[in-house]
Amino acid sequence: MSRTIGVIGLGHVGITTSFNILTKGLADTLVIFDTKAGLAEAESYDLRDALGGLNTYTEVLYNDYAALKEADVVIFAAGDISAILGGDRNSEIKTSKLAVDQVSPQLNASGFHGVLIDISNPCDVITTYWQEKLNLPKTQIFGTGTALDTYRMRRSVADTLDVNVDDVRGFSIGEHGETQFPAWSTVRVNNQPILEMDGIDYDGLSEAARLGGWKIFNEKHYTAYGIATIATELALAVCSDAKRVFPVTCFDEDYGFCIGHPAVVGRKGILSNPPMTLTDDEKQKYAKTAQSIKDTYDKLKALD
CATH class of the missing domain: 3.90.110.10 (Lactate dehydrogenase/glycoside hydrolase, family 4, C-terminal)
Structure with a gap:
């Protein structure tokens, strides 16, 4: 069975996760997203350059929400690490909420019906917010948590x-x-x-x-x-x-x-x-x- 995994947000965590998925051969199709279209395109080519040294093949797409319709998993890693102030993960709350508000309508419109995994901080709060915003059962939305x-x-x-x-x-x-x-x-x-x-x-x-x-x-x-x-x-x-x-x-x-x-x-x-x-x-x-x-x-x- 073909596996499709999406990763939204290509900061340090998002792109490291994408690289892990690629090198472990976990997905037949990997779809990566970033608000910086040039970055998403560049990272897709960088990931594809690694394929020649792997014994698995993964199709790498970028910024294509339509490709998530039959996705098994979407990993949400968007955020702004620079927003963390004085050792408080909760200071990312405004930027993470904004990212969910921007992404959730596009995910709903895509027909995505798989599982969403949240990484973005504050993780427990943002995961709860995702459960409000997506047209999915709560059991299909969870976060990396503890x-x-x-x-x-x-x-x-x-x-x-x-x-x-x-x-x-x-x-x-x-x-x-x-x-x-x-x-x-x-x-x-x-x-x-x-x-x-x-x-x-x-x-x-x-x-x-x-x-x-x-x-x-x-x-x-x-x-x-x-x-x-x-x-x-x-x-x-x-x-x-x-x-x-x-x-x-x-x-x-x-x-x-x-x-x-x-x-x-x-x-x-x-x-x-x-x-x-x-x-x-x-x-x-x-x-x-x-x-x-x-x-x-x-x-x-x-x-x-």
Whole structure:
């Protein structure tokens, strides 16, 4: 079956994601978009130049919304990283909302009926906004959420305990932002619950995971590889109907908007939400992070 994936927004994250999709051979057709038509065209040629060294073939198109009618996945990576002020992802809210307002009518008009994955910040809020703007079920719209925060938590634990990062399992949940937190009750190291291990500095590990992105951003002024890898994994999970659990931002029926938590991802987007057995402290933190998302969402709606 032919696979079509679209990537909207060709900043550092969007083009890195596009390159991942191309080199991994995940799509038969890759459609890339940017408001700068010249950039979109140039990137399409640059990507096509790589085809000679690959053992797969991908047709690369640019700025063609009609080509998304039968697309399996659209990844939304538009935004303005320069809008981040003082270490606050939420400062992108105005530019990200504007981008959704510009793109959503064109996506609806194209007849797109696949799965939309949001990367743009503030991720939970923008994903919730996408669910208002697109003519799609909420389950077909989700965001990368705390998947990157989870990667950073796992890396921090692996570095501290000198284990392989692949042998650290568990989730960070909540807002993709300052109130996200590792749900330590879900974390296992070499198949041992981390809460049963001695000498663990949970506060230190939580802070290292939270600040991991800012350490990169402060020097590079952007992050790309981690989040692009996650977006690629999610696109593959949809296209292959993997039924794989990721900590993504998706609709939480108890709160009425999108929050990062474990969900099963497959062909139709969010297939189910496994129950979370959290400690009382984690439940309080989840309620706090939900309030933070709601406050930011209220700010977005005030921009109308």
